[in-house]
Amino acid sequence: MVLKMKNFKRFIVIILAICAVMVCASCKKCSKDKNRLIPTLSDPTGTYLKIGNYTITKKDVYYQLLNSYGTEVLLNMVDDALLPALSDEEGFQEYLDEIIYGDEEKTDEVKQKFLDELILSGLSKNPEDDNYYETYYRLVYRRLEYGKKYFKDHMEEDYFKDEDIEKAFENTYRKTNDLIIIRFDSRNEANYFMTSNNIDLNYLNTGWQKTDGTKYTKDEVLAIFENIYKDINNVNESGLKTYTYEDLTTINSSLANAVYNWKDGDYSKAPTIYGSDLYLIYKSTESGNLDEDGNVVTLESEKDKVIEDLIEAEVSSAYATMASQENELAHNLKIYDAGLENFYKITYDSIFKNLGYSTDDYPAFVYTKEESNVNVFSYELNGKTIYVTADQFYDKLISNYGVYIAALYLKQYIVLKDNGIYDLATGTILDQEKYDDYYEAEIAEYKEAFENGDYASLGFDKNYGWDNFVRDYLGLLSEEKIIINLDSSLYEESLDEFKESLYLVEEVKDESGEVTTPIDALVQEKMEEIYNNYFNATAVGLKVYYDKNLDNKADEVTEGSPEALLATQLLQTIYAEAVKKKETITTALNDVILEYNLTNKNQNGIWKEFKTAGLKVKLISSASYNASSSNDEKIIEQIRTQYARLLAYNDTDSEKGTDLSGQDLSKSYTYTKNDVTYTVRATDFVNVSDTENDFVLCENTTYLYFVTKIVKPYYITSSTKSYKPTRLQYENYLKNPSNTTTAVKNCITTYYIPAINALADSDTVNNALMDESLELLTTITFDNKELLREYINACKVVEENVEE
Numbered sequence: 001m002v003l004k005m006k007n008f009k010r011f012i013v014i015i016l017a018i019c020a021v022m023v024c025a026s027c028k029k030c031s032k033d034k035n036r037l038i039p040t041l042s043d044p045t046g047t048y049l050k051i052g053n054y055t056i057t058k059k060d061v062y063y064q065l066l067n068s069y070g071t072e073v074l075l076n077m078v079d080d081a082l083l084p085a086l087s088d089e090e091g092f093q094e095y096l097d098e099i100i101y102g103d104e105e106k107t108d109e110v111k112q113k114f115l116d117e118l119i120l121s122g123l124s125k126n127p128e129d130d131n132y133y134e135t136y137y138r139l140v141y142r143r144l145e146y147g148k149k150y151f152k153d154h155m156e157e158d159y160f161k162d163e164d165i166e167k168a169f170e171n172t173y174r175k176t177n178d179l180i181i182i183r184f185d186s187r188n189e190a191n192y193f194m195t196s197n198n199i200d201l202n203y204l205n206t207g208w209q210k211t212d213g214t215k216y217t218k219d220e221v222l223a224i225f226e227n228i229y230k231d232i233n234n235v236n237e238s239g240l241k242t243y244t245y246e247d248l249t250t251i252n253s254s255l256a257n258a259v260y261n262w263k264d265g266d267y268s269k270a271p272t273i274y275g276s277d278l279y280l281i282y283k284s285t286e287s288g289n290l291d292e293d294g295n296v297v298t299l300e301s302e303k304d305k306v307i308e309d310l311i312e313a314e315v316s317s318a319y320a321t322m323a324s325q326e327n328e329l330a331h332n333l334k335i336y337d338a339g340l341e342n343f344y345k346i347t348y349d350s351i352f353k354n355l356g357y358s359t360d361d362y363p364a365f366v367y368t369k370e371e372s373n374v375n376v377f378s379y380e381l382n383g384k385t386i387y388v389t390a391d392q393f394y395d396k397l398i399s400n401y402g403v404y405i406a407a408l409y410l411k412q413y414i415v416l417k418d419n420g421i422y423d424l425a426t427g428t429i430l431d432q433e434k435y436d437d438y439y440e441a442e443i444a445e446y447k448e449a450f451e452n453g454d455y456a457s458l459g460f461d462k463n464y465g466w467d468n469f470v471r472d473y474l475g476l477l478s479e480e481k482i483i484i485n486l487d488s489s490l491y492e493e494s495l496d497e498f499k500e501s502l503y504l505v506e507e508v509k510d511e512s513g514e515v516t517t518p519i520d521a522l523v524q525e526k527m528e529e530i531y532n533n534y535f536n537a538t539a540v541g542l543k544v545y546y547d548k549n550l551d552n553k554a555d556e557v558t559e560g561s562p563e564a565l566l567a568t569q570l571l572q573t574i575y576a577e578a579v580k581k582k583e584t585i586t587t588a589l590n591d592v593i594l595e596y597n598l599t600n601k602n603q604n605g606i607w608k609e610f611k612t613a614g615l616k617v618k619l620i621s622s623a624s625y626n627a628s629s630s631n632d633e634k635i636i637e638q639i640r641t642q643y644a645r646l647l648a649y650n651d652t653d654s655e656k657g658t659d660l661s662g663q664d665l666s667k668s669y670t671y672t673k674n675d676v677t678y679t680v681r682a683t684d685f686v687n688v689s690d691t692e693n694d695f696v697l698c699e700n701t702t703y704l705y706f707v708t709k710i711v712k713p714y715y716i717t718s719s720t721k722s723y724k725p726t727r728l729q730y731e732n733y734l735k736n737p738s739n740t741t742t743a744v745k746n747c748i749t750t751y752y753i754p755a756i757n758a759l760a761d762s763d764t765v766n767n768a769l770m771d772e773s774l775e776l777l778t779t780i781t782f783d784n785k786e787l788l789r790e791y792i793n794a795c796k797v798v799e800e801n802v803e804e
Contacts, residue, residue: 030504035465039337039390049406050781051413053425058735060477061405065397067475069122072344073396074335076139078379079324079386082331092141099137119791122400130399140317144744146327147320148311160310169299169306173289174246177259180225180239181251182232183550185597185616190271190278192600193228198420204270218265225267225282230240232601234612240284250551252277259283322351324708332380332517336372337390339472403791406782410484410773410792415494416484438483438490446482447475495765502768503759520727526755527724533627534750535645536711540586540666540682541620542593544570545701548614554700563613567702568695570610572688574617577606577706579683584666586622587708591770593617622666622708635705642694642707645685661712682706714746727750763797769794 044059086092097106100114115125123133152570184190189203200211204656208216208224216224229239248256254276259281267282288296325348336342345365352362375387416424421431421438429435449455450469451462460469470476476485503526508517518524536562544567545554557563568645574592581588601611625631625639646665656678663669665682672678686706687693696703716722725733725748733740733748740748773792777785 008132024621029273036338037336037373039376039393040373041390041394047781049409051410051776052417052779054413055425061402062390062394063404063471063477064399064475065401066337066340066393067343067472069397069401070337070340070393071347073326073393073400074340074377075321075328075347076375077393077396078328078331078333079143080139081381081386082327082379083139083146083324085462086138086142087145087237088141092138095141096134096137119403119787119794122404130396135205143320143324144315144317147315147323150323150326151311151315151319155311160307164310165306166299168310169289169302172306172309172311173291173297174244174303175260176287177243177248178240178284178286178304179243179259180222180229180241180284181243181550182225182229182280184271184280185279185611186594187271187278188598189232189600191487192602193232194229194271196602197224197227199224207269221267222282222284222773225280228280233614234601247551250553251261252552255279255281261743278528290518298433300335309404316355318351318354321347322355323422325351328379332385333377334368334370334379335377336368336370337376337472338464338468340376341367342472345459403788405652406788407773407791407795410492410776410780411769412484412486414769414772415498416777419490419494421490422480422483424484435483442488442490443482446470447479458726498769499756499765503756518727520730521684522759523727523752523755524724526758527751530627530751530754530758531713531723534713535640535643536624536626537639537646537707537708538622538704538709540589540622541637541703541705542571542574542589543618543620543701545616546614547616557697557700557702564697565617566610566613567697568693570617571614571695571702571704572788573606573610575683575686575688579681581586584618584680585708586666589619589706593619620703620705632696633704634696634698638694638696638703639707641704642685643710646707646710647712649680649685657689659712661710664709666689666708714743714750716743716747723751737751767796 041058041062044057044062046058046062047055048058049056054298072118100111104110118125118133122131123136124131126132127134184193194201198210199208199216200213203209203213208221210216226239230236247258248259252274258274262283263284264285268280271280271281282521289295289298291302318321335344345367348365374389376390376393378385378387380386416422421429421434425429439697447466450466452458453462455469455473456462458473461472464472466479470479474482474485476482477618482488485491503522504519505517505521507519510516545559546563546567547553548555557567574589574596577592577595578585578588581591583591596607596610596617599605599607599611601608627634627636629636646660650659656673656676658671658673658678660669660680665680665685668681669678670677670679685708686704688695688704693706696705714723716725725744729740729744730748730752733745737745770792774789777789777792782788
């Protein structure tokens with residue numbers, strides 16, 4: 001929605017126009033000059049961090065942080081000075097609790113975890129620090145408060161229509177409904193219970209009537225609902241229950257919205273589908289609109305709060321930033337650093353566009369033409385111009401992100417220190433030929449794009465100057481630094497070599513020269529683990545559960561209880577009926593489930609006991625499962641067990657056994673061996689006896705799966721069951737996959753590459769880099785090693801302890 005703001009454009013245009021007049025009166029030309037003065041640190045070559053002979057200067061760090069966080073820090077510094085003080089302390093504390101706890105319970109453990117991870121966001125848990133987290137979030141909340149005030153000051157009186165306010169009131173202060181909700185497994189079941197209560201199914205739309213044409217009264221309709229509810233649920237209690245809106249949405253959101261608008265005494269004349277289920281619903285009464293304490297409230301009494309909530313919903317963080325930027329410009333904000341000014345403008349434009357404004361709907365940002373070699377920006381406060389120098393801005397950047405950038409430089413050093421192409425410490429080219437290749441791929445590509453004007457829309461046209469572009473857009477002090485940046489090809493290739501060091505070992509040979517420990521010994525060991533854990537199966541399944549409260553969640557069932565045993569008996573019965581059918585297993589199961597759903601509990605037959613108990617059955621569609629599947633461990637183990645049975649079928653009986661890998665067992669698979677024809681099917685490999693079975697109870701639901709296809713393990717040589725590729729085979733595969741045999745290729749992709757990924761996954765690589773960074777701390781030059789140590793430790797990935 002595009003906000004209708006009265007006088008907004010005129011107000012900000014006047015401000016920017018005044019700025020433009022003042023600037024243009026004092027400058028020689030209105031196009032950006034590549035020789036513009038650059039705000040400079042007083043000690044640009046001072047050492048920020050030294051790792052061995054590799055020195056990172058304050059200027060290096062300043063432009064890296066200016067590039068990544070300059071706009072954010074500028075906005076925060078200016079807004080902290082200009083925005084009004086916090087006015088709603090209670091609201092802020094609620095906001096802060098939401099930041100800290102989210103949807104989790106308010107416990108000391110959750111808060112401590114939040115505090116421990118603050119350093120990763122550039123914030124501190126120490127109230128004395130400049131980047132104390134409460135100070136930061138107070139500023140964010142102040143900005144939101146200012147955004148709301150700005151919205152109120154500029155919105156038209158009729159911005160929120162009466163219907164908007166009424167709808168918001170109804171959504172906030174929900175009513176409760178006294179309802180009878182009856183769910184059926186099928187329309188056939190619904191029709192049975194309705195006809196059993198003498199309802200003429202031919203005349204439902206005009207209201208229920210008897211077969212003799214007599215209309216039922218309201219009381220009689222209610223009595224019929226009660227009868228059906230008690231009968232279908234096998235209870236004697238009334239079906240009339242009080243539901244909140246949230247209760248109803250757990251059943252189905254469409255059902256909730258429909259019933260919420262009914263009047264007292266309304267009911268569904270015919271069974272109605274909501275989601276995938278069929279319902280009859282009777283609405284007895286509804287309460288008034290209730291607040292969170294259960295008190296009845298009116299629109300008149302809560303209108304101001306409703307409007308306040310509507311405003312809060314409109315004022316996003318983007319809108320609040322837009323309002324605060326307008327306030328900054330109203331206080332004559334001037335940015336003297338050309339790169340920072342460009343990034344500020346990018347933020348300025350993107351905010352308006354994100355809020356739905358086209359370019360013509362908001363005033364164009366006007367660049368300042370004033371220059372300074374000391375000050376980064378300035379603004380006016382109480383008639384006085386406040387200047388922020390490069391040194392002051394540097395200090396603020398460092399207080400937030402100093403240890404972050406130091407950790408990145410440590411990471412860069414560890415990965416690139418022995419790259420053999422470019423010396424980090426001296427800037428010496430060690431391999432000119434390879435360096436030229438990287439130059440062409442990295443630097444020349446950037447340079448060509450820059451000279452072609454690809455970055456002009458961001459404020460960096462070709463007249464900006466290449467060196468200035470590298471510094472201001474990339475945050476680097478020379479083009480050579482592009483090659484060693486953390487997104488460069490050289491870095492990525494060197495990181496791959498670092499990863500290799502995590503899984504390659506020194507080759508060991510015995511006296512005869514035979515290799516006893518191969519260079520990839522760890523990979524060979526991990527492949528064995530992957531092979532032993534391997535399975536690949538396609539399966540279809542059934543799940544059986546109770547859901548008497550209609551919340552679409554399985555009711556609690558304990559192992560070995562009568563309810564659990566009855567659920568397994570239902571699965572046994574479904575299995576017995578399915579094996580009689582000739583269709584695919586999926587079709588057979590669907591047919592049996594349909595038979596079950598079409599049956600009502602008063603019909604004698606095999607389903608009566610289960611229907612009376614209220615058991616629900618769902619089909620689990622065919623899917624692939626393997627050792628990496630995220631399903632419950634019990635389910636995976638049951639599928640794995642069936643997989644093993646199918647795999648072993650080739651060896652169990654020499655006379656009739658055959659290889660079932662790749663065969664579709666969802667329908668009958670027929671083969672001939674020794675002149676005898678055999679037929680097998682997925683159901684042949686499922687155990688459903690009382691003493692030995694494949695039933696799985698987890699999360700209050702009982703499951704039974706049918707494996708319909710397996711893929712057996714891959715081998716390089718099937719006769720010997722060798723499956724481990726060598727390092728040489730892997731390297732040849734990387735060089736030219738087409739020259740690798742299919743058997744070797746399958747084993748490389750199934751075992752070798754997953755083994756490497758397991759030994760050098762992203763978390764393992766990260767932790768290895770952090771461990772080496774910690775080892776370097778004793779040798780580096782840095783002002784606050786303990787804080788850097790804390791940051792590095794916070795970066796390490798710690799596996800959660802999982803209770804068995």
